Amino acid sequence: MILFFKTHHIILLLITIHAISHSKVQALKALFYPRDILPLLPRQVSWPILNTLNNAEDLLPAFVGTATTVENHLQWKGACFYNNSAWLEFHNKSKTEFGGGTLHIKVRNAHSWTCMDLYLFATPYRVTWDYYFLSREHTLEFKEWHSKSEYEYVKNRGISIFLLQAGMLGTLKSLWEVFPLFTNTNWGENSNVAFLQKHMGATFEERPKPWVTNISADDINSGDFLVLSKIRGLWGGFETLEKWVTGSYAGHAAVCLRDSEGKLWVGESGRDNEQVASVMTIWTQFQPAYAGKIWNEALNKRLGTQNLSLSEILVDVEKRGSSFGELLAVPEQDNWVYVDGKSTSCIAFVFEMYKEAGLFGSLSSAIQVTEFTIKDAYTLKFFENNSSRLPKWCNDVDRVKLPFCQIRGRYRMELPGYNTMDPYPHMNERCPSLPPKYSRPTGC
Numbered sequence: 001m002i003l004f005f006k007t008h009h010i011i012l013l014l015i016t017i018h019a020i021s022h023s024k025v026q027a028l029k030a031l032f033y034p035r036d037i038l039p040l041l042p043r044q045v046s047w048p049i050l051n052t053l054n055n056a057e058d059l060l061p062a063f064v065g066t067a068t069t070v071e072n073h074l075q076w077k078g079a080c081f082y083n084n085s086a087w088l089e090f091h092n093k094s095k096t097e098f099g100g101g102t103l104h105i106k107v108r109n110a111h112s113w114t115c116m117d118l119y120l121f122a123t124p125y126r127v128t129w130d131y132y133f134l135s136r137e138h139t140l141e142f143k144e145w146h147s148k149s150e151y152e153y154v155k156n157r158g159i160s161i162f163l164l165q166a167g168m169l170g171t172l173k174s175l176w177e178v179f180p181l182f183t184n185t186n187w188g189e190n191s192n193v194a195f196l197q198k199h200m201g202a203t204f205e206e207r208p209k210p211w212v213t214n215i216s217a218d219d220i221n222s223g224d225f226l227v228l229s230k231i232r233g234l235w236g237g238f239e240t241l242e243k244w245v246t247g248s249y250a251g252h253a254a255v256c257l258r259d260s261e262g263k264l265w266v267g268e269s270g271r272d273n274e275q276v277a278s279v280m281t282i283w284t285q286f287q288p289a290y291a292g293k294i295w296n297e298a299l300n301k302r303l304g305t306q307n308l309s310l311s312e313i314l315v316d317v318e319k320r321g322s323s324f325g326e327l328l329a330v331p332e333q334d335n336w337v338y339v340d341g342k343s344t345s346c347i348a349f350v351f352e353m354y355k356e357a358g359l360f361g362s363l364s365s366a367i368q369v370t371e372f373t374i375k376d377a378y379t380l381k382f383f384e385n386n387s388s389r390l391p392k393w394c395n396d397v398d399r400v401k402l403p404f405c406q407i408r409g410r411y412r413m414e415l416p417g418y419n420t421m422d423p424y425p426h427m428n429e430r431c432p433s434l435p436p437k438y439s440r441p442t443g444c
Contacts, residue, residue: 061120061162061163061164061165062162062163062164062165063160063161063162064076064119064161064162064163065160065161066157066158066159066160066161067086067087067088067103067105067158067159067161068087068088068157068158069087069088070087070088070089072087073085073086073087074086074087074158074161076163078107078117078163079115079117079163079164079165080107080110080111080112080115080116080117080132081107081108081109081110081115081117081132081135082108082109082110082111083107083108083109084105084106084107084108084117085105085106086103086104086105086106086161087103087104088101088102088103088104088154088158088159089101089102089103089104090155093143094143094144096144097148098144098145098147098148098150098151099144099145099151100141100142100143100144100145101142101145101154102139102140102141102142103121103139103140103141103142103159104137104138104139105119105130105132105137105138105139105140106136106137106138107132107134107135107136107138108135109135110135116131116132116133117131117132117163117164118130118131118163118164119131119132119161119162119163119164120161120162120164121140121159121160121161121162122159122160122162123150123153123154123159123160124150124153124310124311124314124315125145125146125147125149125150125153125311126146126150128140149311149312149315150311152315153311153314153315153318156318157318177191177195178237178241181195181236181237181240181241182233182234182236182237182238183233183237184232184233184234184236185232188232188233188236188237189231189232189236192231192232192236192237192240193231193411195240195244196231196240196243196244199244199435199436200243200244200247200249200435200436201436202249202414203412203414204411204412205400205411205412206410206411206412207397207398207406207409207410207411207412208397208398208399210397211408211409211410212407212408213393213394213395213396213397213405213406213407213408214393214396215391215393215405215407216391216393217264219391219393220256220264221256221258222256222257222258223255223256223257223353223354223357224255224256225253225255225256225350225377225378225382225383226253226254226255226256226266227250227252227253227374227377227378227413227415228250228251228252228253228254229243229249229250229251229252229409229413230251230252231411235251236251238251239251239252244435245433245435246373246374246375246433247373247375247433247435247438248373248374248375248378249375249413249414249415249416250374250375250378250413250415251374252268252346252374253268253346253347253349253350253374253377254266254267254268254346254350255267255268255349255350255353267349267350267353268346268349268350269344269345269346269348269349269350295310296308296309296310296313297338297339298332298338298343299313299327300313301333301336301338302327302328302330303316303317303327313327329430331368331371331426331429332368332370332371333368333370334348334352334355334368334369334370336370343370344370345370346374347369347372347373347374347376347377348369348370348372350377351369351372351377352369354369354382355367355369359382360423363423363424363425366425366426367423367425367426367427368426368428368429371427371428371429372427372428373428373433375417375438376427376428376431378415378417378418378419379417379418379419379420379421380419380421380422380423381419381420381421381422381423382419383404383418383419385403385419387401387403390404390405391405393405398412400412403418403419404418424443428444429444430444431444432444
């Protein structure tokens with residue numbers, strides 16, 4: 001392939017490459033920073049470079065701290081401005097019962113003349129945003145507090161500040177990486193494959209055609225476990241993000257069941273996706289009806305309260321001397337019943353059956369399957385470990401003999417850690433899930 005660039009693009013490209021290679025040894029403020037000028041380059045040059053600089057993780061805001069009174073300046077290093085501070089000044093310019101406040105943000109020492117920092121500012125009752133391009137003191141006005149509860153919260157806890165570390169350009173670039181995941185097109189499928197290869201190390205080895213196995217229903221029994229992976233369309237996008245967050249190499253689960261007459265059925269729970277304090281506040285502000293359904297009832301269960309809003313929950317947690325993080329870490333209980341029934345994800349639905357059937361044995365009372373992910377499920381030692389006992393049609397057309405049966409799909413299914421872990425009390429109740437390694441402490 002022959003590439004043709006205009007002369008000024010060649011010069012700009014050379015400058016950019018030079019700046020990237022020497023950025024660590026520059027003592028003075030740069031006239032520009034490489035990532036700030038990349039959009040001026042042709043797309044076929046700028047986007048591959050941007051791909052190495054920005055990832056989907058850059059959509060997640062980083063918690064900087066909480067800005068409180070003038071006597072306690074919050075200080076931090078930003079993505080653009082390296083020396084920043086913030087403090088909160090209370091006032092009553094609105095002449096209302098609880099007054100308002102002014103958040104002062106002082107930004108200094110930008111690494112280049114062309115960068116900017118993008119921030120979110122949140123209390124349990126509101127969220128707003130602003131960006132800073134000039135090195136000086138900026139202000140953000142809160143004309144009046146929504147209620148006594150917000151006033152008391154801000155007075156005691158301050159205003160939470162989050163930094164979008166990639167800046168405006170990087171955030172838009174990250175959105176561009178995520179957007180195509182949800183499209184029902186070849187572009188969408190290729191984007192999902194590329195995303196999982198990049199962020200999880202998935203291989204996506206293609207299977208020999210035909211990509212459908214000629215199975216015999218007679219070989220399928222009640223309790224046989226099904227996992228599915230979709231990489232195209234709306235649910236394909238959601239599954240990809242779910243896989244990335246949890247470390248699972250499958251996005252949905254179901255179970256085979258036979259009725260009293262021997263008829264074969266597939267049982268599954270619905271696809272209601274379960275999507276921290278300030279991030280939840282943002283969701284509350286955008287979709288309050290959905291927030292109540294998704295968040296508030298579950299948090300009330302953990303507190304032992306009823307019908308508290310998210311804002312009231314946060315105030316209650318503070319009064320108890322606890323934290324929102326500790327509240328979130330309280331394990332879900334299998335016997336909790338919500339207004340619309342039990343909270344049953346696809347995997348909890350299947351493993352509740354396994355639990356009732358006695359697969360966990362004497363551990364049943366110490367296992368909460370509502371804390372399981374799909375990865376937690378397929379890594380359990382519940383499955384056939386002798387490949388000679390698998391049905392004859394299992395992987396019949398594939399040269400690679402998997403330890404499980406793949407029924408269909410263009411790509412060979414990957415289930416790292418499949419059938420390797422013995423169950424233990426309180427399994428999966430305290431396990432972190434951070435990409436890309438998804439490190440799992442022993443006994444979590």
